[in-house]
Amino acid sequence: MATTTLRTSTGYRSGLYEWLTTTDHKKIGILYLANSILMFLLGGIFALVVRLELAQPGLQFLSDSAYNQAFTIHASLMLFLFVIPVLAGFGNYIVPLMIGAPDMAFPRINAFSFWLLPLAAIVMLSGFATGGGAAAAGWTEYSPLAQAKYEGIGTDLWIVALLLIGTSSILGAINFIVTIFKMRAPGMTLLRMPVMVWTVLVTSILVLMATPVLTSALIMLFIDRNLGGHFFDPATGGNAILWQNTFWFYSHPAVYIMVLPAMGIISEVLPVFSRKPLFGYKAFIFATAAIGALGFSVWAHHMFTTGAVYLPFFSFMTFLIAIPTGVKMFNWIATMFRGQLTFSTPLLYAIGFLTMFLIGGINGAFSAAVPVDFAIHDTYWVVAHIHYVLFGGSVFAVFAGLYYWWPKMFGRRLNETLGKIQFVFMFIGFNLTFFPMHILGLSGMPRRIADYDPNAGWNDLNLLATIGGFTIAASLLPFLWNVFITFRSGEPAGDDPWEGNTLEWATSSPPPPYNFDHLPEIRSERPVFDARHRATHA
Amino acid sequence: MSKPRPRLPRRARNLAALVAVAVLLAGCAGLEPPAAVTAQGQDTRNLYDLVFIVGVAIFVLVEGLIIFAVLRYRRKPTDTELPPQIHGNSVLEVIWTVIPTALVVVLFVLSWQTLNKVNAVSPSPALTVRAVAAQFQWSFEYLAADGQTVQYEQLAPELDLPVGVDVHVILRSKDVIHAFYVPKFLFKRDVVPGRENNFDFTIDAADANQTFRGQCAEFCGTFHSTMLFSVKALTPTDFNAWLQGQIKAAAATPAPAPSASGGVAATTVELSAHNIAFDQTALQAPAGQPFVIKFTNNDPGVTHNVAITDSSGQQVFKGEIFAGPDSRQYPIPALAAGTYSFACSVHPQMTGTLTVK
Numbered sequence: 001m002a003t004t005t006l007r008t009s010t011g012y013r014s015g016l017y018e019w020l021t022t023t024d025h026k027k028i029g030i031l032y033l034a035n036s037i038l039m040f041l042l043g044g045i046f047a048l049v050v051r052l053e054l055a056q057p058g059l060q061f062l063s064d065s066a067y068n069q070a071f072t073i074h075a076s077l078m079l080f081l082f083v084i085p086v087l088a089g090f091g092n093y094i095v096p097l098m099i100g101a102p103d104m105a106f107p108r109i110n111a112f113s114f115w116l117l118p119l120a121a122i123v124m125l126s127g128f129a130t131g132g133g134a135a136a137a138g139w140t141e142y143s144p145l146a147q148a149k150y151e152g153i154g155t156d157l158w159i160v161a162l163l164l165i166g167t168s169s170i171l172g173a174i175n176f177i178v179t180i181f182k183m184r185a186p187g188m189t190l191l192r193m194p195v196m197v198w199t200v201l202v203t204s205i206l207v208l209m210a211t212p213v214l215t216s217a218l219i220m221l222f223i224d225r226n227l228g229g230h231f232f233d234p235a236t237g238g239n240a241i242l243w244q245n246t247f248w249f250y251s252h253p254a255v256y257i258m259v260l261p262a263m264g265i266i267s268e269v270l271p272v273f274s275r276k277p278l279f280g281y282k283a284f285i286f287a288t289a290a291i292g293a294l295g296f297s298v299w300a301h302h303m304f305t306t307g308a309v310y311l312p313f314f315s316f317m318t319f320l321i322a323i324p325t326g327v328k329m330f331n332w333i334a335t336m337f338r339g340q341l342t343f344s345t346p347l348l349y350a351i352g353f354l355t356m357f358l359i360g361g362i363n364g365a366f367s368a369a370v371p372v373d374f375a376i377h378d379t380y381w382v383v384a385h386i387h388y389v390l391f392g393g394s395v396f397a398v399f400a401g402l403y404y405w406w407p408k409m410f411g412r413r414l415n416e417t418l419g420k421i422q423f424v425f426m427f428i429g430f431n432l433t434f435f436p437m438h439i440l441g442l443s444g445m446p447r448r449i450a451d452y453d454p455n456a457g458w459n460d461l462n463l464l465a466t467i468g469g470f471t472i473a474a475s476l477l478p479f480l481w482n483v484f485i486t487f488r489s490g491e492p493a494g495d496d497p498w499e500g501n502t503l504e505w506a507t508s509s510p511p512p513p514y515n516f517d518h519l520p521e522i523r524s525e526r527p528v529f530d531a532r533h534r535a536t537h538a
Numbered sequence: 539m540s541k542p543r544p545r546l547p548r549r550a551r552n553l554a555a556l557v558a559v560a561v562l563l564a565g566c567a568g569l570e571p572p573a574a575v576t577a578q579g580q581d582t583r584n585l586y587d588l589v590f591i592v593g594v595a596i597f598v599l600v601e602g603l604i605i606f607a608v609l610r611y612r613r614k615p616t617d618t619e620l621p622p623q624i625h626g627n628s629v630l631e632v633i634w635t636v637i638p639t640a641l642v643v644v645l646f647v648l649s650w651q652t653l654n655k656v657n658a659v660s661p662s663p664a665l666t667v668r669a670v671a672a673q674f675q676w677s678f679e680y681l682a683a684d685g686q687t688v689q690y691e692q693l694a695p696e697l698d699l700p701v702g703v704d705v706h707v708i709l710r711s712k713d714v715i716h717a718f719y720v721p722k723f724l725f726k727r728d729v730v731p732g733r734e735n736n737f738d739f740t741i742d743a744a745d746a747n748q749t750f751r752g753q754c755a756e757f758c759g760t761f762h763s764t765m766l767f768s769v770k771a772l773t774p775t776d777f778n779a780w781l782q783g784q785i786k787a788a789a790a791t792p793a794p795a796p797s798a799s800g801g802v803a804a805t806t807v808e809l810s811a812h813n814i815a816f817d818q819t820a821l822q823a824p825a826g827q828p829f830v831i832k833f834t835n836n837d838p839g840v841t842h843n844v845a846i847t848d849s850s851g852q853q854v855f856k857g858e859i860f861a862g863p864d865s866r867q868y869p870i871p872a873l874a875a876g877t878y879s880f881a882c883s884v885h886p887q888m889t890g891t892l893t894v895k
Contacts, residue, residue, distance in 0.1 A: 064760050064813070138757050144731060145714040145759055234732025240715060241730065274611070280626040305717060305756075306728045307735035311657075312650050319642040323635060330634040331626075333603045340613035340621050351608060358600050362593040365642075369589050369649035371582040371656045375571055375724035378717060378755040439568040444721025446755040449763035453887070456751065533620070 023107035032089025043077035075139035097504035100185025124161035127154030143232035187522030199264030214250030262397030274339030287324035345419030349400035356392025381441025412490030425475030432468025663706035671716035700777035719755035835862030
């Protein structure tokens with residue numbers, strides 16, 4: 001039984017100083033979440049700029065160059081400074097609580113990992129202040145386009161920003177792995193860990209193995225641009241495809257880095273609001289590990305049209321990775337079957353995740369069939385696909401997690417009515433934005449074009465997508481208002497407002513520094529459930 | 539826990555279900571690629587249709603299960619006891635692992651077979667064309683039977699091709715990565731500097747005299763969206779006549795530009811291009827006498843020209859295509875009074891009106 005001495009916040013530190021210097025994983029987790037949501041809003045503004053320009057043919061608001069910067073920075077912010085860090089933020093806050101630990105293994109490294117992120121954001125965005133503007137070759141920065149003869153110093157700043165983010169990820173991953181292996185409370189065996197912790201563990205292993213490859217590729221690109229390297233530019237004896245291989249060797253596993261912890265959140269929310277255990281806990285863990293392993297063997301499916309890929313192998317592996325994902329989907333649904341569902345906001349977002357992530361899985365299978373990929377690659381179909389995975393999947397899971405753990409983080413519940421209004425608007429807006437993109441892609445609209453032929457038949461669907469984009473933006477207003485009024489006068493939550501299963505619900509809301517003064521017995525993956533139902537539980 | 543909410547009235551639920559089904563059907567109806575105009579594209583289309591059927595079946599099954607669970611297993615006020623605490627079922631896990639595995643293996647094998655057809659390259663194509671991509675334009679080199687000698691280079695964004703025969707395309711990039719994409723071929727292939735990709739296709743004979751939109755599909759820099767081309771399908775007879783005519787015309791020594799002689803200074807109209815756009819969209823010129831268009835191309839490394847078309851669509855003048863920054867004096871023959879349109883042959887979206895009076 002772990003006991004820790006409770007210690008209230010030391011008196012001589014001001015609130016701001018405390019937040020700037022904290023090494024408490026909960027505060028760092030909240031900093032991660034706050035910074036990520038800020039980046040989400042900023043990246044969203046860039047998305048609106050892109051949608052506004054595409055609402056009708058012709059260039060109304062932007063130059064070609066400004067448009068290219070807008071979509072490049074939109075994707076870079078959303079992927080590297082929102083999705084990945086927001087999930088790391090949940091992990092930071094919740095993993096030590098879930099395994100009954102007082103903090104992360106390396107609290108100062110933890111703080112350092114976080115503070116690299118706002119720095120990286122500043123570096124990346126400072127490109128807008130340079131003469132050539134921010135990075136504009138797309139978030140994939142394919143060489144030779146990313147070389148110095150085509151792209152200005154904004155690209156160098158983008159490279160430096162990604163190096164900082166990569167360093168933050170690697171340090172964070174080591175911290176998670178050590179914390180999970182070394183700091184579990186007595187009784188918390190590996191196979192009693194919440195699925196959320198498992199997904200963070202597998203994600204951390206992916207980060208640790210994949211990110212150094214991206215880091216080295218970025219450094220090579222930097223050398224190419226500034227020191228006359230000969231890595232990725234065929235004009236100087238380099239190989240353009242080499243960049244794509246190294247970039248996607250990171251960036252495909254990165255898709256799972258952006259999705260696995262989201263699956264973890266869903267796997268925590270569904271059982272609680274169904275009042276049942278997760279169906280097939282072990283199958284779920286095996287599926288997570290399988291996705292992690294297979295995730296390293298599918299990177300070249302982003303490169304089928306380069307003519308430089310052994311197509312059958314990567315096609316087969318891409319088809320295979322659908323299987324563990326399907327197993328998870330069936331396990332989630334089986335968790336709801338014969339349960340007692342309470343439609344609180346977290347469950348709504350979790351169901352939003354299931355219904356939309358399914359589409360993201362199915363429309364991805366089209367690209368696994370190589371000839372079909374020849375037709376739809378680099379069209380709006382792919383834009384639809386990634387958004388069904390990363391918005392329909394990860395973003396819905398992020399809001400499920402925010403509404404679910406907000407009471408634990410701040411001791412107050414977010415307003416349910418506002419949460420449901422937000423969900424309805426976001427769900428409708430999301431589908432209005434991204435479903436038409438399937439049709440645009442099939443009819444031949446390439447991604448990343450600033451303008452299109454008014455006679456190509458794309459006008460109406462683009463307008464619809466823009467209306468959808470602004471609907472999503474509108475859905476964030478009730479959320480921000482909700483956060484504001486909850487801080488001012490939110491309903492006190494109590495320690496365990498949802499009748500949770502996992503250890504974070506066994507401590508106060510918010511938890512004290514070092515988390516627990518007393519831990520319940522850990523005899524299953526649901527120790528808090530066991531404690532609550534010990535009297536009646538067989 | 540919040541109290542379960544009262545159910546929606548039946549009519550509202552039925553209406554919502556109807557709307558959902560209508561939206562779904564409307565969405566599905568649009569979810570088909572354009573009719574393929576090549577034999578290879580038709581193979582891809584058949585594979586697409588198969589994947590689509592499997593995808594829709596999975597979609598209906600899984601979304602159906604989710605909706606069923608959501609409607610059926612709502613917590614009722616009488617639910618004070620816990621529901622059965624089911625931790626899993628090995629038989630079910632095996633079923634929903636094995637069936638999807640079988641499904642994806644079948645899909646993989648079928649897509650591999652289609653891939654072999656789509657990727658097949660004939661040893662003796664009827665025509666070999668080298669598509670050369672550069673920021674932000676295409677040019678097309680028609681190669682002789684040896685597959686090496688350039689018979690004719692087409693700078694305009696039009697790619698004329700014969701139907702019904704095997705066409706071999708070689709891709710070459712002068713700078714960054716581009717992609718050759720014709721949506722109605724259901725096909726694209728990257729144009730990668732440092733390597734030569736190639737592929738074959740056969741346009742259906744029934745599609746002769748049609749024009750298909752083509753576009754660069756791999757982001758290639760600032761004016762990526764302007765990198766358009768079009769495929770014009772001709773019968774083999776028409777195509778051969780066209781190609782021989784072009785070869786002959788290119789071989790003839792270009793006539794020296796007629797200068798405005800006789801001491802009378804011809805009218806000069808100034809026009810320039812920057813950022814893939816003309817600086818003016820309305821020009822005026824005198825009727826019945828030759829004049830000069832002084833055309834300045836301010837786009838470094840990008841080629842432009844000026845071509846003039848009369849109201850019936852007949853081209854009356856086509857100026858030399860050249861890369862900026864540079865300028866040319868185009869001698870325009872005498873034109874009858876009327877309204878003409880002018881455009882850049884490389885970038886058909888650059889247009890304007892020429893009024894001759």
